[in-house]
Amino acid sequence: MSAATDDSNRKFKQIGSRPIRHDGLDKVTGRARFGADFTLPGALQGVFVRSPYAHAKILKIDTSKAEKVPGVKAVITAEDLPELPMSWVSQGPAGVDSGANQRVILAREKALYHGHAFAAVAAATREIAVEAGRLIEVEWEVLPPVLSVDQALAEDAPILHEGQKTEGAGPPVEGDTNITNQIVFEGGDLDAGFADADLVVEGEFETPMVHQGYIEPHACLVNAREDGTSEIWCATQGPFGVKTETATLTGTDPQTIKVTPSEIGGGFGGKIPVYLEPAALALSRKAGRPVKMTMTREEVFRGTGPTSGSKMKLKLGAKSDGTLVAADLRLDFEAGCFRGSPVGAACMTTLSPYVIPNFRILGRDIVVNKPRVAAYRAPGAPIGSFAAESLLDELARKLGRDPIDLRLQNAIEEGGRAKYGPKFGPIGFKETLEAAKAHPQYKTALEGNQGRGVAAGFWFNAGMQSSATVSVNPDGSAVVRTGNPDIGGSRASMALMCAEELGIDVARVRPMVGDTDSVGHCDPTGGSRVTYATGMAVIDATRQVIDHLRARAATMLDVELDSIEWQDGNAVAVNGASDKGSIPIEDIARKMGATGGPIVASASVSPPAAGPGFGVHVCDLEVDPETGVSRVLRYLVVQDAGKAIHPTFVEGQYQGGAAQGIGWALNEEYLWDEEGKVENAGFLDYRVPVASDLPMIDTVIVEVPNPLHPYGVRGVGETPIVPPLGAVANAMRDATGVRFHRLPMSPPRVLDALEGAE
Amino acid sequence: MAKIRVETTINGEETEFLCNGQESLLEVLRDGLGMTGTKEGCTTGDCGACSVVVDGRLVPSCLVLAAETGGRTVDTIEGVADGQTLTPVQQQFLEHGALQCGICTPGFIVAAEKLLEKNPNPTEAEARYFLAGNLCRCTGYDKIIKAVLDAAAVMREGRA
Ligand code: FES
Ligand code: FES
Numbered sequence: 045m046s047a048a049t050d051d052s053n054r055k056f057k058q059i060g061s062r063p064i065r066h067d068g069l070d071k072v073t074g075r076a077r078f079g080a081d082f083t084l085p086g087a088l089q090g091v092f093v094r095s096p097y098a099h100a101k102i103l104k105i106d107t108s109k110a111e112k113v114p115g116v117k118a119v120i121t122a123e124d125l126p127e128l129p130m131s132w133v134s135q136g137p138a139g140v141d142s143g144a145n146q147r148v149i150l151a152r153e154k155a156l157y158h159g160h161a162f163a164a165v166a167a168a169t170r171e172i173a174v175e176a177g178r179l180i181e182v183e184w185e186v187l188p189p190v191l192s193v194d195q196a197l198a199e200d201a202p203i204l205h206e207g208q209k210t211e212g213a214g215p216p217v218e219g220d221t222n223i224t225n226q227i228v229f230e231g232g233d234l235d236a237g238f239a240d241a242d243l244v245v246e247g248e249f250e251t252p253m254v255h256q257g258y259i260e261p262h263a264c265l266v267n268a269r270e271d272g273t274s275e276i277w278c279a280t281q282g283p284f285g286v287k288t289e290t291a292t293l294t295g296t297d298p299q300t301i302k303v304t305p306s307e308i309g310g311g312f313g314g315k316i317p318v319y320l321e322p323a324a325l326a327l328s329r330k331a332g333r334p335v336k337m338t339m340t341r342e343e344v345f346r347g348t349g350p351t352s353g354s355k356m357k358l359k360l361g362a363k364s365d366g367t368l369v370a371a372d373l374r375l376d377f378e379a380g381c382f383r384g385s386p387v388g389a390a391c392m393t394t395l396s397p398y399v400i401p402n403f404r405i406l407g408r409d410i411v412v413n414k415p416r417v418a419a420y421r422a423p424g425a426p427i428g429s430f431a432a433e434s435l436l437d438e439l440a441r442k443l444g445r446d447p448i449d450l451r452l453q454n455a456i457e458e459g460g461r462a463k464y465g466p467k468f469g470p471i472g473f474k475e476t477l478e479a480a481k482a483h484p485q486y487k488t489a490l491e492g493n494q495g496r497g498v499a500a501g502f503w504f505n506a507g508m509q510s511s512a513t514v515s516v517n518p519d520g521s522a523v524v525r526t527g528n529p530d531i532g533g534s535r536a537s538m539a540l541m542c543a544e545e546l547g548i549d550v551a552r553v554r555p556m557v558g559d560t561d562s563v564g565h566c567d568p569t570g571g572s573r574v575t576y577a578t579g580m581a582v583i584d585a586t587r588q589v590i591d592h593l594r595a596r597a598a599t600m601l602d603v604e605l606d607s608i609e610w611q612d613g614n615a616v617a618v619n620g621a622s623d624k625g626s627i628p629i630e631d632i633a634r635k636m637g638a639t640g641g642p643i644v645a646s647a648s649v650s651p652p653a654a655g656p657g658f659g660v661h662v663c664d665l666e667v668d669p670e671t672g673v674s675r676v677l678r679y680l681v682v683q684d685a686g687k688a689i690h691p692t693f694v695e696g697q698y699q700g701g702a703a704q705g706i707g708w709a710l711n712e713e714y715l716w717d718e719e720g721k722v723e724n725a726g727f728l729d730y731r732v733p734v735a736s737d738l739p740m741i742d743t744v745i746v747e748v749p750n751p752l753h754p755y756g757v758r759g760v761g762e763t764p765i766v767p768p769l770g771a772v773a774n775a776m777r778d779a780t781g782v783r784f785h786r787l788p789m790s791p792p793r794v795l796d797a798l799e800g801a802e
Numbered sequence: 803m804a805k806i807r808v809e810t811t812i813n814g815e816e817t818e819f820l821c822n823g824q825e826s827l828l829e830v831l832r833d834g835l836g837m838t839g840t841k842e843g844c845t846t847g848d849c850g851a852c853s854v855v856v857d858g859r860l861v862p863s864c865l866v867l868a869a870e871t872g873g874r875t876v877d878t879i880e881g882v883a884d885g886q887t888l889t890p891v892q893q894q895f896l897e898h899g900a901l902q903c904g905i906c907t908p909g910f911i912v913a914a915e916k917l918l919e920k921n922p923n924p925t926e927a928e929a930r931y932f933l934a935g936n937l938c939r940c941t942g943y944d945k946i947i948k949a950v951l952d953a954a955a956v957m958r959e960g961r962a
Contacts, residue, residue, distance in 0.1 A: 064896045071904035072892040074839020074879035078905055081838040257939045259843040259851055260905040309841070309905025310939050341844040532902035532940060692899035696941055700902060703942030727848035727937060735943040736927075736934040 057612075058543050059755060062692045063550045065536040067307070076307045079263030079279025080338045087265065088117055089170040090320075090327050090337040093163040093177035094347065095155030098189035098413040098720025099202065102154060102162060102182060109179040115168040116176045118330035122152040122162070125326060126295035132208060132224075132383075144382035146293045148416050149322050155184070156204060156381035157415050158721045159346030166327040166335045189413040189720035193355045193376045196222040196410045204381065204411045214406055224383035227391050227407040229463050237370025237402025241361025245438045249431040250786040251769070252713035253353040253378060255345055256420045257704070257732045260309020262348060263338040264320045268328035273300045276321055281311045281529060282568025286318055287560050293322040301325075304559035305529040308569075312704070313419025314349045316568050345725035349418020350714060352377040352385040356431045360400075366443055368454045370402040371395050375428055377409060380416035385409045386424030389504075393766070394428030396462040397473060397502050397658065398436075398454040403463060413720050419570065422503040422762035426705060426769050430787065433499035433770025437777060447498040447774070448481045448660070455500075472684030472748030473502070473658040479744050480660040480682045494666045494677065495779025501766030502658045505759035506571025507651030507752075511564030512581035514542055514589045515644035520613075520630035521552040522589070526578050527566030529557055532700075532761070533693035534574045538582050540689050541755070545586040547613035548629060564646060572759025575689055576654050576750075581647045583754050588645035596639040597627045655750025655758040659683035661702060661767035665775040672795030674776065676706060680742045686750035686758030698764045699741040705768025707733045711788050810871045812837075813881025821868040828852045830868040831878060839879040839908050843937065850936030853909040854878045860916040862935075879908035882915060890956040891915055891949070900949040902940035910936050914950045922958055926951065 070076040107119040130143035146152075151162040163180050167173035190196045190204060203220045210217035214226030238244060264278035274296075280286045283303040291298035308315060320337040328335040339348070354377050361370035373394060377385035387407035395403060440447040455473045462468060477500065480486060490496060513525045524542045528534060535555035543550040557563075566578060594608040597615030601608070607621040615632060617624035636643055664678040681698040688694040711731045715723040724730045749756025769787065777783050782797045805820040812835070821830050828845070831837045831854070843849035845864040852863040855877040863878075882889055891914045894900070901907045910933065917924060917932045924932065929950050930943070938946060 062899070065899065067904075068896045068901070069888075071901055071907050072888065072895050072911060073883055074837075074908045076904055077838065078841065080832075080842060083833075258903070258905075259849055259937055259939050260841070260903070261843070307905075308903060309843075310903045312939075338842075341846065341849075533899060690899075692945075693902070696899055696902050696945060699942035699944045700940045701942075704939070726846055727844050728846065732937060732939060733942075734934040734937060735947060736930040738930075738943055740926075740947070741942050741944045 056544060058540055058550055059687065059689055060691060062690060063536060063540070065533050066539060066555055067530060067535050078260055078307045078309050082265045082277040082306060083336060084265060084267055084334040087334040087336045088166040088168060088331055089173050090164055090166040090324050090335045091170060091173040091177060092161035092323065092343070093165065093180055095151060095158060095160040095162055097155055097184060097186050098158040099187040100155045101185035101187065102151060103185055104183040105163065106181040107163065109181065110165060110176040113172060113176040113179065115172040116165060117333060118166045118327045120164050120323065120326045120330060122150040124330065125150060125293060125322065127152070128293070141382065142292050145289065148382065149293060149319060157413050161347060164323040164327055166331050190222060191412060191716055191720050193378060193410050196412050204413065222411045223408050224379065224411055225409040227388050229391055229405040230403065231463065232402030234370060234372060234402050234404045238361045241369050242364040243439065243442060244359060244361045245435050245442065246359035247435060247785055249356040249434065251354045251427050251430060252787060253350045253414060254708050254712045254714065255350045255730065256312040256314035258310025258312060258314060261339040261341055261344045262315065262320055264324055265334060265336045266321060266324035266328045267334040268325055274325055274328070276301060276303045277306055278303065278321060279306050279308045279315060281308065281315045281531065281570050283527060283529065283560050284565050285316060285568055286321055289318045290321045290325055294325050302559055302561045305557060308529045308531050311531055312421045313423060313570055316570055317349060317418050319348055341727065342725045345730060346722050347415060350415060351420035351423060352379065352417050352427065354378065354427045356428065358431045358435055360435045360439060362439055366445055366450050366453050368398055368400045371400045373405045375407040377407070377424070378412045378414060379409050380414045381411060382416045383409050383411060385417055390424030390428035392462065392464040393425040393502060394432050397456055397500055399456055399460055405463060421701060421704065421765045425501060425503055425766045426708065429499065429501045429766050430769035430773065433767065434773050434783065437497065437774040438783065448477050451500055452477050468656065470748055470751060471656055471658055472746045475746045475748055476658050476660045476682045476684055479746055480662055480680065483680055483682070483744060485662055485664065485678050485680045485742060488664065488678065490664065493669060493779055494664065495775045495777065497663045497771045497774025497776070497778055498660065499767040499770030499774060500658065500660045501763065502656050503572065503762040503766060504656050505576065505654035505762070506573040507577050507654045508567035508571065508573055509650045510566045510578040510581045511646060511648040512578060512585045513563060513644065513646040514582065514585040515642065516589060516633050516636065518633055518636065520548065520633040521554070522546060522548065524553060524555045524582055525558045525563050526582065527558055527560065527563040528569045528574045528578050531569050532696060533690060534569070537575045537579060537689040537693065541579050541582045542586045545583060545590060546629065547611065564648060572657065572761040573654065576753055576757050576759050577649055577651055579689070579757060580649045580651065580753060584647035584649065585645045588647060589643055592643045592645065593629060593632050596632050596636065599639050600627060600632070600635065651752060653752060655686050655752055657684055657758045657760060657763040659763040659767055661771040663771040663775040665772065665779055667776065667779045667794060669798055672791035672798065674710060674789065674794060676739055678739055681764055682744040682746060683760065683763055684746040684748050684758060685760050686753065687747055687756035688745050689757060691745060694745055694760050695743045697760045698743045701764025702741050702768050703733050703738060705765045706738065706772055709769045709772035709787055709789060711790055713788050806869045808869055808872045810873065811875045813877055823869055825868045826864050827854065827866040827868045827871055827876065828863040831863060837878055837880055841905055841908055843905070850913060851906055851909040853912040853936065855912065855916060860913055879912055882911055889915065890953040891918065894949040894953040894956065898945045898949040898952065900941065900945040906936060906938040910938065910946055914953065917950065918954050918957060922954060924954060
């Protein structure tokens with residue numbers, strides 16, 4: 045049975061309710077086991093040894109002194125991994141290049157950022173391993189670092205990678221370069237569009253590199269066995285990715301690796317790549333012992349994936365009635381030390397919420413001596429949106445228009461084309477704008493030094509591969525198994541969908557996340573895809589289970605299968621057989637053994653697309669003109685969820701994304717010294733929002749069903765971080781009269797700007 | 803290096819452990835005693851994931867030397883629930899969905915219990931400032947604060 049049945053008029057019994065999550069008890073009592081909570085007898089502690097330079101050739105590494113330290117059991121460098129060549133070529137949207145990925149784990153020819161790991165040590169204790177690491181001798185040839193887009197593009201810029209050419213479209217670039225890729229989207233006639241415009245606004249914008257900031261540092265435990273097989277326990281968004289990636293980077297047959305995902309303490313995209321696992325496997329093999337590796341917070345900041353810093357230039361043209369007619373956008377994104385910034389996604393998302401007939405978008409992926417970026421929640425979209433939503437706000441001001449009305453006037457609708465080509469299906473953009481406008485916060489009066497900002501945004505959401513297995517227990521309860529680590533309540537959503545179909549109480553469905561040997565393949569928990577795609581597999585598998593239950597009931601009642609309908613947990617005889625009555629699931633389950641054996645079914649999906657999610661945020665903010673300190677007074681998130689399976693966790697995504705975006709707008713940034721060293725690699729100086737920084741975050745869930753999912757679900761995790769940068773900046777403009785082109789709008793910057801404006 | 807023998811009371815149980823002079827209480831709890839409910843987010847006192855109560859005071863266990871807990875009482879997340887019964891704070895965290903990934907949850911619960919012990923009727927602002935030492939990157943704090951305020955209300959009713 046296809047999962048894509050039309051259920052648009054269905055009256056749900058449990059979908060949309062708010063049951064307590066099945067894994068909650070273990071999480072409020074401290075029993076849940078996260079990445080660093082696993083150990084094995086005899087486990088060694090592994091640590092990376094990291095580069096003191098941001099850019100330096102590695103001429104020679106001598107590990108002999110470290111190896112002699114008592115308690116040290118293994119030391120590895122890149123030489124201990126089979127050398128994978130750089131392909132330079134992006135093999136997908138994330139720019140998969142195994143050669144690059146391997147050089148992120150352990151630097152080979154060069155250290156490419158301060159803190160780049162070049163060796164790893166396993167020893168009886170962490171202290172011994174760290175001490176031994178200090179005895180590793182390296183001959184470096186120190187090179188000048190490239191620390192910004194401007195430096196990377198300068199005439200005489202040091203080139204990070206010999207052999208790196210510019211790919212893609214756009215103006216040709218000669219020779220080796222730090223621009224790895226150029227992306228161009230064009231439509232209409234740009235010159236004619238601007239000639240037609242009554243009003244033009246333009247600006248240059250800058251955003252800093254920021255980190256996902258998950259509270260749990262990366263951690264894993266690896267046990268390489270004598271027979272060549274190995275087990276990995278780790279905190280990851282994608283256990284199947286850990287399996288294949290660890291295999292590729294260590295030259296191992298992936299089928300010999302079993303990955304058990306632990307509970308995961310946040311990821312936001314940053315726990316899709318592997319960092320520790322290949323090194324821990326190589327160490328474990330060399331030492332013949334299990335190896336545990338956990339990063340310190342400082343290592344997380346220095347050595348794991350932030351998202352790109354950027355420089356952007358945007359020009360918008362409009363008619364005097366507010367109709368957008370032209371847009372010219374340039375996005376330059378720092379990729380970190382290897383290609384793969386999310387500039388492509390930013391090119392696709394930044395202008396697509398609006399109808400603009402004439403446009404040109406150029407995106408450039410630029411390598412710099414900083415950690416290689418990883419996905420961060422709607423990768424790229426918040427950055428571009430900051431520029432677009434800031435200028436739309438300017439336009440509304442110049443035209444004397446309400447900012448929501450201006451957006452409504454230009455909002456894309458079903459059938460409208462995204463700037464990257466395809467037409468949107470049913471989307472809820474106008475509905476979210478209207479709901480934001482109708483919300484009481486939008487009418488709340490503002491006082492002195494206060495301002496209100498509006499911004500909108502969208503994210504594609506992902507489909508990708510998922511599978512699920514549903515089995516019935518002898519008492520009529522059920523188990524749902526998937527391979528997606530539960531990062532924000534997805535177990536409860538999986539159980540709800542299974543329970544809804546089966547017609548049993550959600551508390552009688554036990555959801556579990558299996559290891560890579562126990563469940564079918566699932567792509568990572570990411571891309572806002574789990575409730576959508578894995579949920580579809582759960583629904584499909586449950587419907588197959590129902591078919592089995594109906595068949596068993598038909599046998600038990602001695603009627604044709606066609607005469608059995610499934611209603612609220614009961615097999616009911618119909619079609620002239622109604623005198624035979626019905627059998628509840630408990631009775632069918634109890635007799636499973638006699639009617640054909642255990643009932644279990646699996647399903648897989650690979651939807652090529654998902655339903656895009658649009659959101660609109662309203663930020664009310666107050667600025668203290670004496671100190672530059674700003675305070676968010678009220679904050680509203682309105683977003684189309686398609687169908688909210690578990691509204692509590694949908695709201696949680698809205699609130700969490702907004703909070704991260706507010707942090708990005710107001711405080712968060714990596715600070716670098718001239719040599720390329722991160723100066724604030726800790727939570728004291730890299731300041732993420734704390735409870736006293738924020739107000740309650742109000743939410744409105746709009747539901748415009750996504751026709752690609754049987755219940756209408758759209759992913760909700762990523763869209764909420766898209767609008768906040770613009771919403772906060774627009775509120776700041778409203779409060780202070782100053783347009784901020786550069787993030788974060790931290791107190792010293794605000795104070796400077798206010799003084800400059802006087 | 804000679805190990806130090808420490809006698810302490812953890813969650814009401816007399817406990818003995820060996821540690822070296824530099825080891826933090828967090829390390830001993832997690833690695834020495836297998837009490838992994840207390841989490842590590844930073845080891846620098848900045849995230850609150852490792853919150854415990856020592857002699858009645860809320861502290862980040864990463865900044866407490868294990869050797870200094872001799873003769874004192876230590877209360878951790880594992881001791882919060884009363885046997886099989888959750889406290890109102892724990893229960894409200896579940897009801898409100900005040901956790902997404904859950905890594906910050908033990909620290910928040912230990913801190914929130916302390917807040918409500920000191921101040922049974924906190925305002926929203928008081929709760930926010932008291933819990934400002936605990937970082938949560940997932941929730942935006944909204945549901946956490948609501949859970950704590952509701953737990954306070956439940957506890958006040960229970961007492962009345
Ligand atoms: S681990 Fe102790 S405060 Fe972060
Ligand atoms: S729930 Fe993830 S850090 Fe708080």
